[in-house]
Amino acid sequence: EADRMRVSVIGTGYLGATTAACLAELGFEVLGLDVDEAKIEMLRSGRVPFFEPGLEDLVVSGLESGRLRFTTSFAEVAEFADLHLICVGTPQKDESGAADLSYVNSAVDRLAPHLSRPAVVVGRSTVPVGTAATLAARLAALAPAGEEAELGWSPEFLREGFGVEDTLRPDRIVLGTDSPRVEKAVRALWHKQIDGGVPFLVTDLQTAELVKVAANAFLATKISFINAMAEVSEVAGADVIQLAQALSYDDRIGGKFLGPGLGFGGGCLPKDIRAFMARADELGVEPALSFLREVDAINQRRRARTIDIARQLIGGGFAGSRVAVLGAAFKPNSDDIRDSPALDVAATIASLGAQVTVYDPAALERARAAHPELNYADSMRGAVTDADVVLLLTEWAEFREADPDELGRLVARKRIVDGRNALDPTFWRASGWTYRALGRQ
Numbered sequence: 513e514a515d516r517m518r519v520s521v522i523g524t525g526y527l528g529a530t531t532a533a534c535l536a537e538l539g540f541e542v543l544g545l546d547v548d549e550a551k552i553e554m555l556r557s558g559r560v561p562f563f564e565p566g567l568e569d570l571v572v573s574g575l576e577s578g579r580l581r582f583t584t585s586f587a588e589v590a591e592f593a594d595l596h597l598i599c600v601g602t603p604q605k606d607e608s609g610a611a612d613l614s615y616v617n618s619a620v621d622r623l624a625p626h627l628s629r630p631a632v633v634v635g636r637s638t639v640p641v642g643t644a645a646t647l648a649a650r651l652a653a654l655a656p657a658g659e660e661a662e663l664g665w666s667p668e669f670l671r672e673g674f675g676v677e678d679t680l681r682p683d684r685i686v687l688g689t690d691s692p693r694v695e696k697a698v699r700a701l702w703h704k705q706i707d708g709g710v711p712f713l714v715t716d717l718q719t720a721e722l723v724k725v726a727a728n729a730f731l732a733t734k735i736s737f738i739n740a741m742a743e744v745s746e747v748a749g750a751d752v753i754q755l756a757q758a759l760s761y762d763d764r765i766g767g768k769f770l771g772p773g774l775g776f777g778g779g780c781l782p783k784d785i786r787a788f789m790a791r792a793d794e795l796g797v798e799p800a801l802s803f804l805r806e807v808d809a810i811n812q813r814r815r816a817r818t819i820d821i822a823r824q825l826i827g828g829g830f831a832g833s834r835v836a837v838l839g840a841a842f843k844p845n846s847d848d849i850r851d852s853p854a855l856d857v858a859a860t861i862a863s864l865g866a867q868v869t870v871y872d873p874a875a876l877e878r879a880r881a882a883h884p885e886l887n888y889a890d891s892m893r894g895a896v897t898d899a900d901v902v903l904l905l906t907e908w909a910e911f912r913e914a915d916p917d918e919l920g921r922l923v924a925r926k927r928i929v930d931g932r933n934a935l936d937p938t939f940w941r942a943s944g945w946t947y948r949a950l951g952r953q
């Protein structure tokens with residue numbers, strides 16, 4: 513009976529499309545909504561507007577089963593569903609770092625007037641703490657159902673590239689609400705996961721909002737911690753890879769997210785820590801999060817350091833040199849270039865006068881649109897041909913497995929900067945390459 517629950521998913525970007533397709537897969541009747549007609553048309557024809565392993569298959573089978581449909585009409589979702597999930601984006605607004613809440617606000621403002629019977633609205637987007645309480649009041653004020661239109665908050669923790677897996681088998685489900693009706697609806701939504709042992713935590717709205725940003729702040733801090741150790745290792749003559757390995761055996765520390773290199777990028781970690789700091793500032797507890805400013809600064813310094821090492825290898829300025837950049841996506845198995853460290857480094861080097869040629873297995877089209885000033889190659893071999901230095905900046909398997917002898921025959925000079933500590937230095941040096949990495953000798 514629970515499986516016949518009708519759910520609407522508002523916003524069909526990365527989070528919404530994944531959520532909608534997974535819920536249809538679980539057996540629910542799902543109606544996805546987006547204000548972008550083109551996106552809805554694409555999804556209706558079974559195509560996903562971004563790269564996410566396994567998602568397109570789920571969308572196609574959802575459409576075929578009839579359990580997954582898409583619309584641009586708020587009136588239609590209000591009529592159709594009893595549970596509405598808000599999955600719109602909350603990008604960085606401006607230099608202040610604060611989150612842009614216009615999409616969440618508009619989702620509530622446009623849905624509410626159509627809610628004339630009792631309804632549950634649950635936010636999944638990442639929002640500054642305090643947002644949900646404001647939205648709950650706004651919803652009740654604008655909905656004809658009044659107090660019977662209730663709002664809870666249940667953040668998602670999915671990683672790009674693992675969106676389907678993380679949605680179907682989450683580490684935990686967190687729900688902020690004090691309403692038994694909201695709790696019942698969300699329990700019904702994830703009953704298979706909860707019965708299967710996934711921890712289900714019910715909290716107040718503020719705690720639920722905070723869990724998400726705290727998790728991302730912790731992960732960003734862990735990466736910047738090991739990257740700070742890399743900075744020290746470089747000048748002290750130590751090896752950060754061995755250091756990280758030795759740390760990882762302490763299970764209080766653990767080995768995950770302890771990978772030193774060019775640092776974090778993407779649509780979440782960088783903007784979430786900045787929005788978190790901006791919110792702390794508004795709440796008058798700025799000092800509590802001032803360490804995140806350091807976390808951000810360490811992360812940015814890794815980009816500058818990578819450029820320095822490349823400059824040293826070339827032996828002076830970049831003007832007139834040919835630089836091959838392997839990787840454009842912010843991480844492997846993704847075509848997302850938002851705040852991509854790889855593209856940031858590539859663009860800076862180009863601005864310093866080098867001829868930069870970029871190759872990426874999935875993100876070329878997006879990179880080309882965002883950075884028309886760079887050159888692009890359709891293969892790794894094409895990118896490295898005649899290069900004075902090669903920079904590995906996103907650790908795709910294709911690059912990890914590259915043959916140094918073969919690439920060595922294509923480049924002008926055998927020099928490589930391994931920005932992700934993805935290669936075996938001994939192997940590359942044995943093939944005659946000058947190999948440099950972050951945090952190692």
Ligand code: UDX
Pocket residue numbers: 668669670671672673728731735768769770771772773774775776777778779780781842843
């Ligand atoms: C992240 C969180 O993991 C996820 O839980 C949250 O919901 C959204 O933000 P995502 O942005 O998809 O997910 O990427 P993730 O795989 O976490 O990687 C983030 C960045 O950190 C990447 O740029 C990656 O290259 C970098 N990273 C990760 C490191 O530099 N070192 C590491 O050890 C791990």
